[in-house]
Amino acid sequence: MSQVKTLTVKDFKSDQEVRWCPGCGDYAILNQMQKVFAELGLSRENTVFVSGIGCSSRFPYYMSTYGVHGIHGRAPAIATGVKIANPGLNVWVITGDGDGLSIGGNHLLHTIRRNVNLKIILFNNRIYGLTKGQYSPTSEFGKKTKSTPFGSIDYPMHPISVAIGAEVTFVARCVDVDVKYQQYVLKRAAEHQGTAFVEIYQDCNVYNHEAFDYASDRQVRDDHVLYLEHGKPMIFGKERNKGIRLNGTHPEVVELGSGITADDLLIHDERAPEPTLAYLLSRMRHPEFPEPMGVYRAIQLPTYENLLVDQIAAVSQKLGPRSLDDLFNEGDTWVVD
Amino acid sequence: MTTATTAQDSHHRSKATTELQHAAIRFAGDSGDGMQLAGTQFTNTSAVFGNDVSTLPDFPAEIRAPAGTLAGVSGFQINFSSHPIHTPGDQVDALIAMNPAALRTNIKDLIDGGILIVNTDEFTATNLKLAKFDQNPLESGELKPYRVYKVPITKHTLEAVVPAGLGSKESARCRNFYALGLVFWLFDRPLDTTLNWIHSKFGKVPAVAEANTLALKAGYNFGETAELFPVRYKVNRARLAPGRYRNLTGNQALAIGLITAARKAGKALFYGSYPITPASDILHELSANKNFDVRTFQAEDEIAAICATIGAAYAGAISVTGTSGPGVALKQEAIGLAVMTELPLVIVNVQRGGPSTGLPTKTEQADLWQAILGRNGECPVPVIAAQSPADCFHAAIEAVRIAVRFMTPVILLTDGYLANGSEPWRIMASGEIAPIEVRHAQEAADFQPYRRDELGARPWAIPGTPGLEHRIGGLEKQDVTGNVNYEPENHQRMVNLRAEKVANVATQIPEQEVFGDESGELLLVSWGGTYGSVRTACERMREAGHSVSHMHLRWLNPMPGNVEQLLRRFRRVLVCELNMGQLQFMLQGRFCIPCVGLHKVQGRPFIVGEIVSRIEELLGGR
Numbered sequence A: 001m002s003q004v005k006t007l008t009v010k011d012f013k014s015d016q017e018v019r020w021c022p023g024c025g026d027y028a029i030l031n032q033m034q035k036v037f038a039e040l041g042l043s044r045e046n047t048v049f050v051s052g053i054g055c056s057s058r059f060p061y062y063m064s065t066y067g068v069h070g071i072h073g074r075a076p077a078i079a080t081g082v083k084i085a086n087p088g089l090n091v092w093v094i095t096g097d098g099d100g101l102s103i104g105g106n107h108l109l110h111t112i113r114r115n116v117n118l119k120i121i122l123f124n125n126r127i128y129g130l131t132k133g134q135y136s137p138t139s140e141f142g143k144k145t146k147s148t149p150f151g152s153i154d155y156p157m158h159p160i161s162v163a164i165g166a167e168v169t170f171v172a173r174c175v176d177v178d179v180k181y182q183q184y185v186l187k188r189a190a191e192h193q194g195t196a197f198v199e200i201y202q203d204c205n206v207y208n209h210e211a212f213d214y215a216s217d218r219q220v221r222d223d224h225v226l227y228l229e230h231g232k233p234m235i236f237g238k239e240r241n242k243g244i245r246l247n248g249t250h251p252e253v254v255e256l257g258s259g260i261t262a263d264d265l266l267i268h269d270e271r272a273p274e275p276t277l278a279y280l281l282s283r284m285r286h287p288e289f290p291e292p293m294g295v296y297r298a299i300q301l302p303t304y305e306n307l308l309v310d311q312i313a314a315v316s317q318k319l320g321p322r323s324l325d326d327l328f329n330e331g332d333t334w335v336v337d
Numbered sequence B: 001m002t003t004a005t006t007a008q009d010s011h012h013r014s015k016a017t018t019e020l021q022h023a024a025i026r027f028a029g030d031s032g033d034g035m036q037l038a039g040t041q042f043t044n045t046s047a048v049f050g051n052d053v054s055t056l057p058d059f060p061a062e063i064r065a066p067a068g069t070l071a072g073v074s075g076f077q078i079n080f081s082s083h084p085i086h087t088p089g090d091q092v093d094a095l096i097a098m099n100p101a102a103l104r105t106n107i108k109d110l111i112d113g114g115i116l117i118v119n120t121d122e123f124t125a126t127n128l129k130l131a132k133f134d135q136n137p138l139e140s141g142e143l144k145p146y147r148v149y150k151v152p153i154t155k156h157t158l159e160a161v162v163p164a165g166l167g168s169k170e171s172a173r174c175r176n177f178y179a180l181g182l183v184f185w186l187f188d189r190p191l192d193t194t195l196n197w198i199h200s201k202f203g204k205v206p207a208v209a210e211a212n213t214l215a216l217k218a219g220y221n222f223g224e225t226a227e228l229f230p231v232r233y234k235v236n237r238a239r240l241a242p243g244r245y246r247n248l249t250g251n252q253a254l255a256i257g258l259i260t261a262a263r264k265a266g267k268a269l270f271y272g273s274y275p276i277t278p279a280s281d282i283l284h285e286l287s288a289n290k291n292f293d294v295r296t297f298q299a300e301d302e303i304a305a306i307c308a309t310i311g312a313a314y315a316g317a318i319s320v321t322g323t324s325g326p327g328v329a330l331k332q333e334a335i336g337l338a339v340m341t342e343l344p345l346v347i348v349n350v351q352r353g354g355p356s357t358g359l360p361t362k363t364e365q366a367d368l369w370q371a372i373l374g375r376n377g378e379c380p381v382p383v384i385a386a387q388s389p390a391d392c393f394h395a396a397i398e399a400v401r402i403a404v405r406f407m408t409p410v411i412l413l414t415d416g417y418l419a420n421g422s423e424p425w426r427i428m429a430s431g432e433i434a435p436i437e438v439r440h441a442q443e444a445a446d447f448q449p450y451r452r453d454e455l456g457a458r459p460w461a462i463p464g465t466p467g468l469e470h471r472i473g474g475l476e477k478q479d480v481t482g483n484v485n486y487e488p489e490n491h492q493r494m495v496n497l498r499a500e501k502v503a504n505v506a507t508q509i510p511e512q513e514v515f516g517d518e519s520g521e522l523l524l525v526s527w528g529g530t531y532g533s534v535r536t537a538c539e540r541m542r543e544a545g546h547s548v549s550h551m552h553l554r555w556l557n558p559m560p561g562n563v564e565q566l567l568r569r570f571r572r573v574l575v576c577e578l579n580m581g582q583l584q585f586m587l588q589g590r591f592c593i594p595c596v597g598l599h600k601v602q603g604r605p606f607i608v609g610e611i612v613s614r615i616e617e618l619l620g621g622r
């Protein structure tokens, strides 16, 4: 990524008026993104934001970088094409729980599986906002919405579990209003080489207000979330007096003291080659467990576009320089005088 | 391999030879009998020998339908000649039937008095039953109209390949080479092209190479020595335009054309595709040529394939997606996005029988409306159709050229017949092909992503260019700025501008030509892969002194500006197409000119005879 001059937060704002509902969690994410871009010294001209359809997918219009507002669910595919055509670009995908997990679920899975070097940010508000309030694939069982007046009978899916199932090389979670922590997570994603998948709990204050209050309200959140730190025991709580211990193959919440120390707790290992621990963490859910925030998994694997470029180079070397005329004259030919 | 036309034909002849101007033959057998391979080898040999050739492979949708069944029959027809030909032939002069099922499904296409070679070893009670023969046709007398040659091909093959030391199953698999050798003898063809092929293909497995060689030669020698065949036939070289030639299938030609277009534009080629019959060979061909900076992407589905293609176009590659009709159905929303974002890409549709999964391995032209009308909103897209296997090369280059010049998606229609059929291609020098000019916007001062040039194209500004950062998407654009805009007048203006841009393509394509007289009694109109049969029918009628001309449309949208004027010069217009009247409907609707149609949807190309009959009916009914 070239660095011509140091850009400020303002330099990453486009001239378009931001049109999310007042109080929408998307504003906080846009602000943190612009901040992170400025702080990391990223360039505008080498960045492309790609999105699908939904409230979150208006995001590219508000960044002063290159951008494509695509069609519903297809942003990962569009972004893959951008990256293959020009692997040097810094490409981000903005999607939501409906866009990314419902209509676009297939593309999300396969993009993650290929480890294309994209940053995929999924704004999870557990509702369809743009179409005015239907339940989404992450809405809780029994949820009453316009399309489920008697309660949803769909079991929800869990974005991080899905990403791990698709062999993700980087996966993390944060909350829209916890801005400092969000900056940390976005920076980690930006630095990862490969698909980085980030779930952000985002408040849709019109159709699903306070869905994540337990994780965002300063009064209570410390008892409801677990901040993951690589190599550290899993301790949480306002008083930092609770931890996660493994009992057989099941995690359990324990109180520190009375014989239980940090040594008894699970130690986080984001670089574990097997995703077992990351998956186990992704299954921990409110209210039984604190929900883990931060980086679940960050491993290194060659990226799709690098493998492609290397293969083209290797094949070209093997076959030597071939001109179009060589191509035309391949196989059986004959001459008519 | 290269063979000059002057350096062969030295083997001596022990039997009478009859000269023919052309001959059509068909290899037919079980899916596992290797008929496509035998047909391809006969084609290559004839092409290298110097004949004009035209082929029609015909195979079932199932990879291996149960052995011996009617559903499992696979065929390959070759028409080879000493004069220019445009079609694989209506009927065949010789049929090689490797089993009863192949006999049953193909015999109707053999001319009266034609040569029928049957593998008698396969005419067992079980196989006869599978082919629904109550009586053995070799004994019942029902094959009387033909010259039947009964050859125990399997038995002969097994005997011949003994020295190679293969197992009996592998030995029997060589029977297609035995049959091929016999037919090579019958039509006085040299063996060297196939021997070279066997060597390069099986060189690493000497036993297999030896067995196939032995089988091929045994078949040839059987023709030479057996008393069975009183004469053999010879089809002399065609007087093709001088030059070096190779035989190309439509899919091969299309792939080479795309690589050429990208090179001529000085760009990487991106090809996003999801495997689908009959388009997959384009993906295979391109994947094997990555050294030309070909970036193939086998996507997770059809939608991802085109969306990645749109992304690649935005980022500056020559971007193409290829599929068949069901795939285009899935891609339509994304084509709309490409129309709205005004990005250059090519969508290849190798048409097959529809609707739905339809007839995956059979040809049809019923996706014309889908190409022209198949999207939501006012969504015009240029549409071009290739007319012959080798023409897929030129059509591919033309499609890319227009896409880049006009910043628009272009749909390129071919079909299963063109894709798998083949013909000789006079190898061009790459220098004969004009460069494709690509202009990327560079100037940041006063840059507007939707400011248009004189033909209505917007600038192609690619990521990585400082100062040109802009956002595009599927929401309606404001004229000039490209910002999201919902104003009523702006939407009307943008719909008009997009339509005008596509209409302007007509200024960059050749005027429509007519074969035959420029006016007269009857004008035949065709498009796409039916070119060859319609042209041949026209030639035949003209030779018989009738006032019949032929107009073959290459661009279906927009059409050349003089099409209406030409249509009006004829008393009647007959539109021949492998659908139920889609082009006919378009011409009538557009120009208010009444047309009659010749329609067929049987998964097969037109035969010349049926077009001629329709013409005679029309002229007679005058």
Ligand code: SF4
Binding pocket: A019, A020, A021, A023, A024, A025, A026, A055, A056, A125, A129, A130, A203, A204, A205, A206, A207
């Ligand atoms: S509907 Fe919800 S998600 Fe959409 S902009 Fe409004 S608050 Fe945000």
